[in-house]
Amino acid sequence: MSRMLVTGNAAAAWGARLARADYVPAFPITPQTEIIETLGGWIEAGELDARMVTLDSEHSMLTAAGAAAATGVRVFTATSSQGLLYAMEMIYTVAGWRAPFVLANVSRALAAPITLEPDHNDVLAARDSGFLQLHAATCQEVLDLTLLAYRLSEDEGVRLPIIVNLDGFYLSFTREPVQIPEPSAVDAFLPAFDPGGLGFSASRPVSQAVAVLGGGPYSYFRYEMHEAARNALAVFDQVAADFGDRFGRHYSPVESYRCDDAEIAFVMMGSFATKAKDAVDQLRDAGQAVGLVRPRMLRPFPDQALRDALVGRRGVAVIDQNLSMGLGGVLHTELSAALCGVPNAPVLASFVGGLGGRDIGASEFFAMVDVAREAARSGMPPVPRLLYTRSELREMRKLQGIAAAERAAAGQPGDGA
């Protein structure tokens, strides 16, 4: 085992390398590109025995990934943001093929407007596809969850592709010390892919994915995917326990940080949750019983683990780094459903923050605790809020003023003149 200072992107590439991925279809997109370039470099240098093909787009990349996995080889691929969306048709399709492989998604907010920085609307667009989802908060987790994902994905009772998510820039380009396990230890944890019924064999020709079905059999297969995804809850625990025994790093579907006696908990996903950890430490220093609950797994939804972590808290601030237009934060909605009707369920306060990589400051975490406490006291869920400061709004109004003046000067419509 060696310890190296690597970026989140390099950690994802290490995951693929240690998993001995056979095939890597690729297409560049910021901030993911470093992953495929790292793998490409290793392959060219003869350090990694895999085939990489750069395709014309993410749509063909995902198609090739699913098809290759369906022939029985181990596949790794990676994308981000617009790329994930462009591949969306195939995201659903290959999940239906029950072809297990791992896709690293480097979260970046979606157009329009265009930005390069992260939020989770990209990966949430794949939420209902049949891909399972694991969300990393550190570079070490990116590597470890990639290895876990292969075991989970290839498990006989699961057989679904998995997205390992890491936040663009905050994690993709941040160097952290990462334990790189010995290849032989990884081989023992993750043996060669056993394709089971999948695969091509000259003596046993079968057609895959050809049927057009009526509603009855269609429902059957769709529900079967759902059940396979639910199976992944128990399988994850087994696989994570094995991983913990071998490597000494223990992963649960939901991380609880300083939660034992917490009255108020933050709930957050991804690398921004490390900001919440900082805030928790500061609040603890000030004598406040506050903790953090962080789902590492979003699909299958770890509802029981979340109930276990949250029931008994007085108030909960759910911080969604995503926005479902016309509804609000996705995690808040899912948590509300998980806690609905549960005795002693805490009151949830919903916040949307970190869109397009907007920072979340310590003072905002402190303010959210106040809101959550007040909600717990009154028993009334507060109105959902967007994290946005007065000075940001002032700045925005200034820009809008400039734009309006420019439009008026150009005599263009829309200036109200």
Next chain:
Amino acid sequence: MSDQLRSFFGCGLDDERTFDLDDYGDVVPRWCSGCGDHGVLNSVKRLMRDEQLLPERTVFVSGIGCSSRFPHYLNTYGFHGIHGRALPVATGIKLSRPDLHVFVVMGDGDCCSIGAGHWLHATRYNIDMTVLMLDNAIYGLTKNQTSPTTPMGYATNTQPKGSFLPALNPITTTLGVTNVSFVAQTADWVPAHLLATIRAAYRHSGFSFVRILQRCPKFTAPLFAEQARTPDLHEMLIHPNGVTVPGLDKIYKRSLEHDPADIDRARALSEESERVRLGVFYRNESQPRYDDIRHLPTHTAAQNIERLNVELDRYAV
């Protein structure tokens, strides 16, 4: 004249404003110094100045890439689309607003890779627009990955030992599409030819496709360096119906007479050759145009007549 009437007649008519280069944009672009995109932008502004295009009647549509920053640097309407989708965006604009001048700026990745499907169909639909494909033989914005036009053997970050396959030839490809109507090639380092070619493309009625060989000093400098400083490595296609730049033959001495009406010869000439050929390969204004056939009028004929009458009444004595 009312806005509606101006839109009915097209642009420019009866407009007292005059436009200078700066009126079309005076922002300093954020391209690397020495990037060929600067020269293309200058030529485009010159064209607009020469033709006195109304900024509010002109649209620049782009995809995503270094080259696709184009609309940001112009005071016209701009549409910075998404990667690969510039052509369908332009199609939507032109079909609903046929009165606008539509320019499309794409990179080789935008056009020949992720958006290649649109390229084929847009060529066949032959909707009136001027298409500038800025070909630097690389994915520039994402920093140095093999594109379909990267020459075989050229090393990039995704293929460090060199691109495995022969490069796609965008000129032969476009010339092979049914109903193609205008195909030309020029280079950012021959500004006079660049301007003349863009002008010919602009004046062509139909889908005019111009491949502009574009230097990227950051990632593909060796591909263009010698070419750009050696006129003898070029062969100019000349013809009264092509582009002719007076005086250019003093420097670019090698030339070839080619009638752009001759598609077979155009196809033959577009194949790889010892020298890079610049000029109009093909031009045919009699090809059917989708926007002509399926024109969606912005007003009904009766409405237009009514507006026309109102306007003419102003001059009644």
